[in-house]
Amino acid sequence: MKLSVLDQSTAVSGHAQTDAIADSLALARHCDALGYHRYWVSEHHHSGSIVGSAPEVLMAAIAATTSRIRVGSAGVMLPHYSALKVAEQFRVLEGIAPGRIDLGVGRAPGSDRLTAYALNPDAGQAAERFPQQVQDLEAWVSGMPLAPGHPFAAIRAHPQGPTRPDIWILGSSNYGAQLAAHFGLPYAYAYFFSDGQGVEEALELYRSLYRPSERHPLPQATICVWALAADTTEEARRLLTTREHWRIGFERGLRLPLVSPEEAAAAVYDEADRARIAALRRSAMVGTADEVASRLRQLGAQLGLDEIVVNTWTYDPAARRHSYALLAKAFQLS
Template structure:
């Protein structure tokens, strides 16, 4: 089983939002040294907690400060943009880090409706054209021709080169699974969004409907999960209290920076909130290294996925780095020094 990373540049209390972007850059370098397969970045807009708004920009910085790890978007919310421009951005990234770029795309807005409308005045209708956008993006990224009656036929995304970014479909429902299968693309299911609901069905749909493509002759599924390991189980659950409190607040319409465990402890749960907390703990991938590793292996086996992408939030960045260190001890091999270009 291979392990990768998804990071969202989360805002935390007591630290400015711009510092979260720099922490993401430091985490990417850390995870490369630990032997992780990929480092993916999400896209959200006008979000009080998740401040990673431009993955393509941050990917360039990571490309310049790493040598081996694959770098990707998880993902570009394609209805906001023109596929040609996205293709150009990622072909530039491919030139900066040949053979290391993943272009994950999704249909969700990554924002509220008003923000989505500001990003693209045609946002309400853009999502309806998502399959066509994916087809156009696929052609421009890979340098293949569009149909003869397409207005973009003959237009190319520069710079050209020997390689191309790897296009991934991201999703949390059967829709993305079906589209990935139709176009013969790798597919990552967002377990951390649905708490696992619909994962087995979506992955089954993906495999059963998969149409082999030249680049991907067989299905390539991955699973994105939220997980946290610490040196002791007690420490892990204490660290998890920040995420737990955030999810409970979010479900009641309140968003903000991630609070520290000490701040969370000053806000006792109501009876209803305690019920919600116990439900969250019952399915959380949290604990000691051995406990979390066992849960990840069980998920991999049950859903027949060979790659799991781990997202972790902690108020203290060092605790997050430690969690990735502990999981790397179980799943990752320290890479050989990269060859000089």
């Protein structure tokens, strides 16, 4: 099985948010050397937790400082933007790293309603036009003509070249699965959004409704999971407390930087909080490399996947890099 990475550039308490960007660049080089297949970065806005607000900019730096790994967005929230502008950005990225660029797109705002409005006052209507945006984006990215009669049929996205980005549809519902199937595009399911609820139905819909395309004659699906490996199960569980603390804040509408395991352990939780934490621990893929690898292989076999994307948060960037190194060794990636 191939392993890939989703990096959300998480802010850490007591450190500048810009440190998260530097950590992302360091992790990308680390995972490139370890043998990971893809390195995807996310788009979020007005968040004190996830500060990767411009994936196309971060991708340029990653693409220029890595040599092998595919680099992508997971994803660009397309309704905020012009499809032409996104196509131009990713054509430039393709020039930086030919044959290594993935263009993952989603329909969700990646923020609250006010921030979505600030990004694009027409965002609500734009979300309804998402299928047309995807169609236009596919044409401009590939260099193929738009449909006859299209008002922008004369426009081309530059720079042109012998290679092109691969477009992925991202989602956590049946909508994205059906859209990806309709257009014959690869599909990535955000498993970690809902601890896997709905994944079987979404993948079944995607595969059963898939319409082969010239570039993708067969369906290509993956999922993104949250996982963490450490030298011992106890250490992995200790590191997990950082995410548990964040999750409780998230449920209360807070978007705060990650705190240390020590600060998380000292936090006072009510009964409802403790129940949420217990549920998170039951479903969390944490432990030694062998334990986490076994869970990932089992999940991949269950869902018929040959690739899984791993998202990992830790307070200490070194612990995150070590987790990815342990899983790379367990899967013999290099």
